[in-house]
Amino acid sequence: MASPVPLLSATSVTKAYAGIPALSGASLVVAPGEIHALMGENGAGKSTLIKILAGVVAPDTAHIAIDGAPVTIESTKAAYRLGLRFIHQEFNVVPTLSVAENIFMGRRYPRRASILVDWVELNRQAQRALDRLGIDHIDPRQNLGELGLGDQMLVRISAALLDDAKLYVMDEPTAALTADESQRLFRVLREIRASGSSVLYVSHRLDEVMALCDKATVLRDGRSIDSGALANITHDDLVALMIGRKVEEAYPKAVAEPRDTTVFAATNLATLGLKPTSFSLRAGEVLGIAGLSGSGQGELIRAIFGDFRVTSGTMSLDNAPYAPASPAAAWQSGVAYVPRERRAEGLVMRRPIYQNITLAHLKRQSRAGTWLTPGREKRFAADLGANMRLKAVGPAQDVIELSGGNQQKVVFAKAVAGDPRLLLLEEPTRGVDVGAKFDIYSIIRERTAKGAGVILVSSDLPELIGICDRIAIMRDGTITTIVDAAGLGEDDLVNLCYGRTTGMVA
Amino acid sequence: QAKVAIVTPYMAQPGTQFYVEAFQAVADENDWDVNVIDTAGDVAAVISRIEDLVVQNVDAIVINVDPTQVTAGLQAAKDAGIPVFGMDAGADPLLVTNVTSNGYAMAAETSTYVADRIKGEGNVVMFVFEAFPPVQVRGVVADAVFGNYPDIKVLDRVTPDVSDGGIADSRAKMEAILSANPEPGSIKAVWAAWDQPALGALQAIEDAGRSGEGIVITGIDANPQAREAIAAGGNFEASVAQDFSGIGAATADAVARVLAGEEILQSVTYVPTKLITKANATE
Amino acid sequence: MVFIRRYGTLIGFVAILVFFSVMLPATFPTARNWLNITQQTSMLMVVAAGMTVVMVMGDFDLSVGSAASLAGIVAALMMAAGQPIWAAVSIALAVGLLGGAFNGAMVSLVGILPFIATLATMTMFSGLAFVVSGGKTISGRAIPEDFGNFARGGIPLGDWGGVAVSLPNLSIIAILVILVVWILLEQTTFGRRLYAMGGNMEAAHLSGIAVKRLRLIAFSLTGLAAAAGGLMYASRVASANPVQGSGLMLNAIAAVFLGTTMSRHGEPRILATVVGVIVLGVLDNGLTQLSVDSYIRQVLVGALILVAVGAGSLGQKRR
Amino acid sequence: MVFIRRYGTLIGFVAILVFFSVMLPATFPTARNWLNITQQTSMLMVVAAGMTVVMVMGDFDLSVGSAASLAGIVAALMMAAGQPIWAAVSIALAVGLLGGAFNGAMVSLVGILPFIATLATMTMFSGLAFVVSGGKTISGRAIPEDFGNFARGGIPLGDWGGVAVSLPNLSIIAILVILVVWILLEQTTFGRRLYAMGGNMEAAHLSGIAVKRLRLIAFSLTGLAAAAGGLMYASRVASANPVQGSGLMLNAIAAVFLGTTMSRHGEPRILATVVGVIVLGVLDNGLTQLSVDSYIRQVLVGALILVAVGAGSLGQKRR
Numbered sequence A: 001m002a003s004p005v006p007l008l009s010a011t012s013v014t015k016a017y018a019g020i021p022a023l024s025g026a027s028l029v030v031a032p033g034e035i036h037a038l039m040g041e042n043g044a045g046k047s048t049l050i051k052i053l054a055g056v057v058a059p060d061t062a063h064i065a066i067d068g069a070p071v072t073i074e075s076t077k078a079a080y081r082l083g084l085r086f087i088h089q090e091f092n093v094v095p096t097l098s099v100a101e102n103i104f105m106g107r108r109y110p111r112r113a114s115i116l117v118d119w120v121e122l123n124r125q126a127q128r129a130l131d132r133l134g135i136d137h138i139d140p141r142q143n144l145g146e147l148g149l150g151d152q153m154l155v156r157i158s159a160a161l162l163d164d165a166k167l168y169v170m171d172e173p174t175a176a177l178t179a180d181e182s183q184r185l186f187r188v189l190r191e192i193r194a195s196g197s198s199v200l201y202v203s204h205r206l207d208e209v210m211a212l213c214d215k216a217t218v219l220r221d222g223r224s225i226d227s228g229a230l231a232n233i234t235h236d237d238l239v240a241l242m243i244g245r246k247v248e249e250a251y252p253k254a255v256a257e258p259r260d261t262t263v264f265a266a267t268n269l270a271t272l273g274l275k276p277t278s279f280s281l282r283a284g285e286v287l288g289i290a291g292l293s294g295s296g297q298g299e300l301i302r303a304i305f306g307d308f309r310v311t312s313g314t315m316s317l318d319n320a321p322y323a324p325a326s327p328a329a330a331w332q333s334g335v336a337y338v339p340r341e342r343r344a345e346g347l348v349m350r351r352p353i354y355q356n357i358t359l360a361h362l363k364r365q366s367r368a369g370t371w372l373t374p375g376r377e378k379r380f381a382a383d384l385g386a387n388m389r390l391k392a393v394g395p396a397q398d399v400i401e402l403s404g405g406n407q408q409k410v411v412f413a414k415a416v417a418g419d420p421r422l423l424l425l426e427e428p429t430r431g432v433d434v435g436a437k438f439d440i441y442s443i444i445r446e447r448t449a450k451g452a453g454v455i456l457v458s459s460d461l462p463e464l465i466g467i468c469d470r471i472a473i474m475r476d477g478t479i480t481t482i483v484d485a486a487g488l489g490e491d492d493l494v495n496l497c498y499g500r501t502t503g504m505v506a
Numbered sequence B: 001q002a003k004v005a006i007v008t009p010y011m012a013q014p015g016t017q018f019y020v021e022a023f024q025a026v027a028d029e030n031d032w033d034v035n036v037i038d039t040a041g042d043v044a045a046v047i048s049r050i051e052d053l054v055v056q057n058v059d060a061i062v063i064n065v066d067p068t069q070v071t072a073g074l075q076a077a078k079d080a081g082i083p084v085f086g087m088d089a090g091a092d093p094l095l096v097t098n099v100t101s102n103g104y105a106m107a108a109e110t111s112t113y114v115a116d117r118i119k120g121e122g123n124v125v126m127f128v129f130e131a132f133p134p135v136q137v138r139g140v141v142a143d144a145v146f147g148n149y150p151d152i153k154v155l156d157r158v159t160p161d162v163s164d165g166g167i168a169d170s171r172a173k174m175e176a177i178l179s180a181n182p183e184p185g186s187i188k189a190v191w192a193a194w195d196q197p198a199l200g201a202l203q204a205i206e207d208a209g210r211s212g213e214g215i216v217i218t219g220i221d222a223n224p225q226a227r228e229a230i231a232a233g234g235n236f237e238a239s240v241a242q243d244f245s246g247i248g249a250a251t252a253d254a255v256a257r258v259l260a261g262e263e264i265l266q267s268v269t270y271v272p273t274k275l276i277t278k279a280n281a282t283e
Numbered sequence C, D: 001m002v003f004i005r006r007y008g009t010l011i012g013f014v015a016i017l018v019f020f021s022v023m024l025p026a027t028f029p030t031a032r033n034w035l036n037i038t039q040q041t042s043m044l045m046v047v048a049a050g051m052t053v054v055m056v057m058g059d060f061d062l063s064v065g066s067a068a069s070l071a072g073i074v075a076a077l078m079m080a081a082g083q084p085i086w087a088a089v090s091i092a093l094a095v096g097l098l099g100g101a102f103n104g105a106m107v108s109l110v111g112i113l114p115f116i117a118t119l120a121t122m123t124m125f126s127g128l129a130f131v132v133s134g135g136k137t138i139s140g141r142a143i144p145e146d147f148g149n150f151a152r153g154g155i156p157l158g159d160w161g162g163v164a165v166s167l168p169n170l171s172i173i174a175i176l177v178i179l180v181v182w183i184l185l186e187q188t189t190f191g192r193r194l195y196a197m198g199g200n201m202e203a204a205h206l207s208g209i210a211v212k213r214l215r216l217i218a219f220s221l222t223g224l225a226a227a228a229g230g231l232m233y234a235s236r237v238a239s240a241n242p243v244q245g246s247g248l249m250l251n252a253i254a255a256v257f258l259g260t261t262m263s264r265h266g267e268p269r270i271l272a273t274v275v276g277v278i279v280l281g282v283l284d285n286g287l288t289q290l291s292v293d294s295y296i297r298q299v300l301v302g303a304l305i306l307v308a309v310g311a312g313s314l315g316q317k318r319r
């Protein structure tokens, strides 16, 4: 194969935030007609590099060329005109506008009489963009905010695919997608490759990357340390390249079997969007919750957490009646929560890391429950952060300055900081690199070894199978079955979620 | 029972209270149903409220706002045959009559008092307010009087912020002026177009420890706080009492006469005023 | 449930209307009275419509009242100096547009918080109005009769129960302004982009919307509407003084906010703003007709707004 | 660069101070004048300190001015009725606290937007002040001398360049209030929680913060501070009228917002609010001493604020 002019070449890209380097001479070369993975651990500089290409962040130095011609990208509009399309890591949608309007955001709407919006045409074109991903369950006229996270991501992808471009850049597009939805995205990405355009792809799901991408560039500490065809490298070597050490196993072994005491039980628990549901959780057990999006997983968690008013049924915690009136009461009882959307629900972005971590534990992290002790708080936060390899300047750094995966670690740290009896986790490892995932799983196992119970909602099926003891399947607002995770295959789980029978039902 | 309405944007000003109370007293004697409407400074709202009153078909309307600004409302009342009276408002063909004190005369009284007291020479600080016509005319007269003395210099012509009543801001302004003119005798007098700035200036002078310099302060209106200050014998020496109650009562009398079928010919009805000094402040 | 949540505030307002109609059957629910209300609220309507444009982006403009006063003063001074009415009106509108553009530049180009920027320009415009007018009220013969007559005129609608009614000119202007703003916000790409900015400024910026330019334009339009409101006010009172618009600012913001309690996601909508303005106008109109003492009226207006809006909010218990 | 960004506004303000000191070397930078400024701004300081508490949560309180007026009226009426000063002051403070709690209940329990809720209560409190006072100014012999004397008194500080200076009582109160608010916001879990709520209400709720209760408390404190400011005002003018606090509201919000331009992420901070209040006070004091015409002074105040804040903002390039 002749070596053609690269579609995109970015060399000597440097960027420092307040003197601290995020990129130190990184380079990236993407050829036409390839799906190129951009790899690296949390905080390696992937998103920063992408934002520079998108004209969102100004680099300190950069030599960027498109089709061999040097360019400077000084605005989002410039990037657009150069034929680059982006899906950024954080959710950038307008929930109050319709799906079609979100798809067309930033572009000129179809018009009548040269000024008035042609709504019919707008919705038609939006529908076409959705069709391209094979999406038929989303109405372009719907409000985007009414959709689940996965569907919102599908809309964002449709928006990027609205017209033809040279390079599509996607920063963790599958973090919120189900396996099925991911497959549809991959089909389109392969179509794009076939048409001669390229894709720059970021994901911490390595299996996905190995299966989909042709080439990879690995960033570590803001430098490109290797680049090459994925066909020539094994999974384990890739991990070692990224995080600089070997990870033997994806999931830590359970230290102890679940005990026979019950930590938590729900009896006929119901709330808005949740039909009467009963289950119990043993001390030291991790119970996974699987199901299609919108099956009531979120409602179940929020009901247990005291955030949704329970309309019927009872709960018990450590065999005592448990009926929290609010999340405040839940935390008091020793229940901790990692919410689904870290930026909207989990973090106070413009506050320091340590303040975010101690927010739910201020009673204990203060003198007499009243007087702040910032020094102690910082030390406490620094210790916790070290446990999960939090990459930050220090505990006083504002969360908004952290990379996506590191923000997620802060949310997790807050949840485990108070030695909870019951951990409620929604997508706790979203955007977290393989190494840090292992750390998080280890912490979960540490908690269970001390007799805590864990309820884990995740769209990452290998994760569910790997870390859970049992998995509850939710459908239409209630738990339909609970199966043992051991020996379960991904396909079995998918079938269960769709309500298709397999021989596996326990 | 006759329905009479008073519409004013200036209810918060002390004078207005007295008009209204005296008016009410006469109204009670006549057993009228009085509706007092304050539009809190909004002149267009005066028109709106007059329109509402016309819809409601009241028997008489009293305003205390410049009639040329509410012509639309006055016209609506006239079309409906409802008589409108001015209570210290201004003369206008659409009004039956306007009952008021003579503003030119009041300002002449205090400004000549000042000029005489300082023997026609020295620096004078003026507190004025141009946005309100009846007060604005006072400034005009005082300007003329001081301008007629070659040795009187107007040091500053201050318009205080009146949104809080005028005392506090006038005081802050006077404090600054005193700081800028630290020499004893560098300020001979403070002439204020109404009492609140005079009171603010008095506080500033006393607080600065300069009450011994003999700075002469005058106000206009002679409200209770001013009378007390004058009676105390300090720098605040004189003010002019408008007979607010007299204006209110005279307006009510005019309304009564018209309701009784009489015709009123003079477009302005003057009610006498009086210079207030230490001698008669407590009367 | 969903019904109450969405329409709670509206129901509260309808209850107020029903109350007045029952208490004042002969005068409140008449065509004449309603035409009065549209005229009485027309200035606020125009200013609030302009305010809606910036509030859609999540911004404020505190300077509209001063801008209205300034525009009125400028027009009055020009007319007093013998300029034709059309020239005076055009220059006054241009002053409003420029003032708004200045606000927009401070907010979007310099990057000052809208609250501070427009508070500062509120002071500046008001000071300018005092400076150019010398603090005086310009009235009487200085103002051409035609100018004052405009606000008094209207299009005759014929007889209604024996009374001749006409659609006031001021109301017509208000309706036109509402129509233009409605088209702008709901039917053009420009308006939809403002909504995108209000919903998520970051997302709007990332998707290539020229947020700085649009913000500048939006503030300019608000300034223009404020000037129009100020001219209407000046025409209605056939005079101009440097403070006469000052009451418009808080009421305009209040009307837009009242409107937001009726929209799906709490975003400002022009038609909801219209309802908000009318509610404020109806409360004044109805309580005056009921001869409620003005002080007690103040307390009642506040309380009624709380009850009406509160009814809507209580319905929205999510948890 | 980072320096300019963070301290740009502060540098602008220092430039203003230097300017006045150069123009008025004999009178502006004197202890006497500065003590005057602290006294003149003391009421605004107290009200703005209270406003900072709710603005930390991202809320507003538009009713502080009316609450101040109402508290002043209540105290004056009680004193006029022969009650001892301490009783009158306590009851007036209680009225402020209750009014604030009412605001808090509307916002947090009923769920009305702070802007609408406090706009409504602003109208209500103001109406109440008129109703209880009958619209009259209460002054003169109705007010005990001791009450008015308090504002005139102070702690002697000795001689300063031949002039006897003293620290005014009102300034002392302002300093105490600032200290209390500083401790509350910066040193206690209560303040930490308010800041978290201001940063992300949802995250704060899900982190176990009793957001409703805290909001209620915060609004109550703001009401209390407003009442204190109103009492100080009444003492300073030795009288009370139902509108005298109305200028405080916008200025208090302006001071807090000016302060936010000096903090890291634009969050309100009490010490920054103090700077904001002093800037407003210094501009008034300095320009008056320069005998700048009061109308032109208005324009200058606005322009200087824009320049000072703009200097800070321009340093903050977004990308």
Ligand SMILES: Nc1ncnc2c1ncn2[C@@H]1O[C@H](COP(=O)(O)OP(=O)(O)OP(=O)(O)O)[C@@H](O)[C@H]1O
Residues within 6 Å of the ligand: A017, A018, A021, A022, A040, A041, A042, A043, A044, A045, A046, A047, A048, A049, A089, A391, A392, A400, A401, A402, A403, A404, A405, A406, A431, A433
């Ligand atoms: N606004 C900012 N201010 C200061 N530092 C920042 C800022 N944004 C990013 N950084 C730092 O730059 C480094 C690179 O971050 P980046 O978001 O590019 O990482 P990433 O590779 O995308 O990580 P992840 O996989 O977690 O998303 C991190 O150390 C981060 O803390």
Ligand SMILES: Nc1ncnc2c1ncn2[C@@H]1O[C@H](COP(=O)(O)OP(=O)(O)OP(=O)(O)O)[C@@H](O)[C@H]1O
Residues within 6 Å of the ligand: A076, A077, A078, A080, A081, A105, A106, A107, A108, C189, C206, C207, C208, C209
């Ligand atoms: N980052 C982007 N993402 C998506 N579309 C973009 C982006 N930047 C620009 N566009 C689209 O590229 C085209 C050219 O942009 P530009 O805004 O200059 O057009 P315009 O003529 O100014 O349109 P308008 O008058 O509607 O603003 C438009 O269709 C615009 O919507």
Ligand SMILES: [Mg+2]
Residues within 6 Å of the ligand: A046, A047, A048, A089, A171, A403, A404, A405
């Ligand atoms: Mg990233």
Ligand SMILES: [Mg+2]
Residues within 6 Å of the ligand: C210
């Ligand atoms: Mg464009």
